[in-house]
Each structure stands twice: as structure tokens, then as C-alpha cells.
Amino acid sequence: MTRTLPILTVLLAIVVLWYLAAIAMNAPWQTDVYKRGGIENVPATQFVLDTWNQEKPVLPAAHQVLTELWNTTVMVAPNKPRSLIFHAWVTFSATGLGFLMGSLLGIGLAVLIVHNDATNRSLMPWIVASQTIPILALAPLIVVIGFNIFTGTLHIPTDPARLMSKAIISAYLSFFPVAVGMVKGLRSPEAIQLDLMRTYNASASQVFWKLRWPGAMPYLFTSLKIGVAASLVGAIVGELPTGAVAGLGARLLAGSYYSQTIQIWSALFAASILAALLVIAVSLVERLVGARMGVRPS
């Protein structure tokens, strides 16, 4: 209760500000419409209502975005290209596939790094350095080239090829946070705990499965949450280069080409909802794993 009230207040303030901003930003166009239509002496309430209900507003009002969301999700069959669920599914499938590949790769690499000093010393500086690089800049390259290789050289049909090339970017983006987090996690057992395992005469694999791996779980899920968010960004950006016809990113791009602001905002909202759902899903798995491992609820 003490937490929901402030959050709701802030959200309400945002909505109020949003509507006020919509009046201010849509006003010039509205006065223009009145001037061209020869309409004079418009009452203030009518003017405000009109700014909130334009067809291509500079800033669409919240209810316009929500109506569009409603119309494109519930009112349309989910297999039609007009449906946002269809686009969200396309983006989600690339995100999920990429996230799966990236996390597995990241965990595998972290295990190698923790167990081999030479790998650690060769790779770790590069992994850390690569976090400062705008990897997302590679997205168009990977999408276009990847697509060409998959369809041209490997003769994969276009749809899976498009999915794969987007998933590669997603994997690439989620790989780094997971690798770095897991290295930290697998190293989190203290010397005294490792010593205890030694006194038990535990083998390397026993130390790994009974101490390091369970100890790394909190780190794993923290980095998985970052990774899944990064994966989604990767999939959306992967849909921007020309050629993508489906997906939330393609929807954003199409909206920006045709100045369909309401469409852009609804795609953005859909992407945000998808991001929230993905993070919540990871949190749920975290809770389940935690309960299974006997974590005390805090």
C-alpha cells in the first residue's frame, strides 16, 4: 500500500502531463484546420477535444493509443498482418530464439573462463571491452548479410532465414551480459567454501554442480533479465533494415514512413508490454527455481 500510492500518483501525473502536452503540440495543426475550414469562434472545450482526436496528431493522446491497441489486438484475428499480436509474435520468436542461443553461449563461455586461466586472460578483457562498443550498429549488416547467406548459400526458405538473422543479433546482445554475470556468479563462492569442498575431496565437477552452479543462480537471473531486454531491443532493431515486413520494428518503420503516429505509439506500447512480460517471465522462473532450491522468501 505504501508503495502503490506514490507509483499511481506519478503515473497519474504523467497521464495529465501527456494530455496537456497533446493540446500544446497538436494546437498549431488544429488552428490550421479551422482556418482552412473557415470555422470561427470555436469553444475552448471543442478545441481541446479536437486536439485529442486528430487523425495524424503530432502527439497522440493516451486514449487514441489505447484504442488503436485494442483495435489491432482484440478486434483483429491474430493471424492477419494488421494485428499487433501477429507482429509481436514475429518479434517475440526472434527474441526468444536469440535469447536462448545467447544465454547458452554466455553460460558455456563463463564455465570455460572460470575453469581455465588462459581462456579467462585471453577472453575476459575483450568481453569487457566489447561492452563499451555499440554492438547494435552491426545489426543491419548481420540482418542483410545473414539473410543473403541463409537464403543464397544454405537455401533456407525466407521466413526462417529472416528469423535466424534477427535471432543472431538478439543472441549477440544477450550473450555479453549473461557471460559477464555468470563469470561473476561462478566465482562468487568464497575461498572458505571452496576449501570445505576440498576437505570433502570433491572433484572439479562436484565443486561445480554442488557449489558454483547453485551459488551463481542469483547472478544468472539478474543477468538473464538484462539479457532478455537486450534481446528484444536487438530483435526490434534487426527489423529496421529494409526487407522486414513483419514485426514490431517493421511496424515502427512503416509508421514513420507514412507519419502514422498512432501506429508508432501503439507499436511502442506493444514493445514495452512485451518487454515487461519477458522480464516478468524470467522473474517467475527465478522464483520457481528459488523455491525449488529452498530460498527463503524475503
Add this chain to the structure above:
Amino acid sequence: MSQLQYFLALVAGGLAAAALAISFAWPLDSAFLLRAFLVFGTISLVRFWLPLGLWLDGALALLGAVALLTGLGIYSPQPPFFWMALVTAWLFAWLFAERLARAIHEGILPDRGFGLLIPTVFGLAILVVWEVVTRGANVPQVILPPPSMIWARIASSVPTLLADFQQTFLKAVLVGYALGCGLGFVVAILIDRSPFLKAGLLPLGNFVSALPIVGVAPIMVMWFGFDFQSKSAVVVIMTFFPMLVNTIAGLNASSLIERDLMRTYAASYWQTLLKLRLPAAAPFIFNALKINSTLALIGAIVAEFFGTPIVGMGFRISTEVGRMNVDMVWAEIAVAAVAGSLFYGVITLIERGVTFWHPSVRGA
């Protein structure tokens, strides 16, 4: 010698011997250096009776790299022993890194300097393999151009790259970064006195960090036009929330007892803020500055995919990909990587100067 080292040495030496044997099927008067490398590689098998120093393995790997690079133009297509030599050279480099890491671990060699050698060797090895494989196997340059070609492209199109760098980095990124971080900082200080607002904004700020904010790019392009202002706006939105969340967390980092001490000094709110809480918040603020340095560059580049004047790194990347000028794309990515790392490095240097008292800096 550890098990892995033993295995590596055995496979590397054996492969060198096998490649040497195969190479006699080709005319003897060519690929002299390559054969020399294979001979030395075979001789290295004596290590099982007579220990060899780890620097010899390093020298062998280096010889192999030079031999492979110079041997690129001799045959076409490359004979099998060429590729075997490549694998052998890689194994020798691996063995070298393995033994060096072991020597540092056992305290035979100092960590300082030698610790840096291993990632350098790894980076160089990747570059050599990239160059040799792309040119040796005639990989179409549309798929992956060799590093030498990317470098030639960088050298030959300095003015274009410089103009793009200026547009994207010096204008869009720096302006947006300064505005976004500054705004996040100021808002954090402003709402610091109201626990109610803090309780409302903090969960929201944390939630926003999971959202794909780059998606606002088309909206910003519509609002602020094609030039750098719209990219700066995207950067502002991307950098604002990490800064806000981290500054608020940092302002709470000073302990109760320290704040009590300030109270016993009769320090005012602002005095406490300036002399205790902001310095204590510095590590958090720098953390946000570092996160934001990467985010800013990403935001600016991706925002350019949605429309720009005909200059800028993101614009160049998306158009040159369309024209299949892949070497130019890689050149642009190299510039972005260097700019990103330098940006990050500069902030780290400033952090070291400002938070010299923090354990993480003192310990290093």
C-alpha cells in the same frame, strides 16, 4: 606440464609433422617460410625429452603467423597443408597463452605487463586467422572483408568517416549525453527531499530500463527533424533514467551514522548534500555515466536508421549495407568501437581522479 598443455603440444607438433609430410607433394622451390615453420613445429616435439621455454612457443606462433600471411599469394586454391599450418599456428599460440597464464599464476612472471600480453596475443591471433581465412579461402568480401581491406578503406575515406563522426558523436551523442545525464542528475537532486516522489519514480525508472527505448527514435525524428537534434533527443531519453535511478541510489549510500555526524555539526541540508552525500554518491553517478556512454552511442546510431541528413555513422551503415559496400560498414563500425571505448576510457579516468578514496580504485 599440465594435461591440457601436454595434449596441445602433442597435437601441434604432430600436425606440423603431418603437414610437412604432405607439403612434399607440392614443388619444393615454393612456400619456403611455411615449410620452415612446419619444420620448426615438428622439431618442437623434442620437448617431451628436452623442456622448451614458453617463449619458444610464442616465437613459433609468430613465425607461423608471418609465414601464413606471406604465403597467402603462393597457391590458389590453398593446399591442405596450408590450412593445417594455420591450425598448428593457432595451437602454438594457444599453448603459449596457456603456459604464460600458468607462469603468471605460479608467480614466475609478474602480472604487470605480462598479464596484458595474453589478451593482446589473442586479439592478434583472431586478426591473423580472419585475414588468412578470408583471403585464403576467397570468402566473398560481401560476407566478410579481410581486416587489411577494412584498414585500407579506413585510410582512404578519412574525410567521410570524420564527417560522420562529427555528426553522430560530436553533435548527437555529446549534446544528448550531457543533457540527459545533467537532467537525470538535477531531477534526482530535486526529488531527493520528497520520499513520496522517490517512492513513485524509482520503480518506474527501474522498469523503464527494461523497455526498448530506442523505439522512440521515429517519434523524435518526426518532432525534431532529420538533423542531429532528434538523435540527441533519443539519447536524452535513453540516458535520463539510468542517471536518475543511480543518483537516487547514490544519495542514499551514505550511512545513517555519517548523516548524524553532519547533524551534530549543525550542517544545513545543502552542506550535507555537498560535503557528504554527493561525494558518497560519486561511484554510483560514475556507474551511470559509464552505462550511458554506451547507450548514448547506440541511441544515436540507431536513431539515424530512421532518417538523417546524408551524413552520420548510422546513416552510412544502413546505406552502405544496402549498396553491399561491406568494407565501408566495417570501417564505420571500427570507428564506432574506437569512439565508444575511448569515451568509456575517458570517463573511467575521470572516475579514478574523483573517487580516488573508493576501495575499488585504491585496490587497483
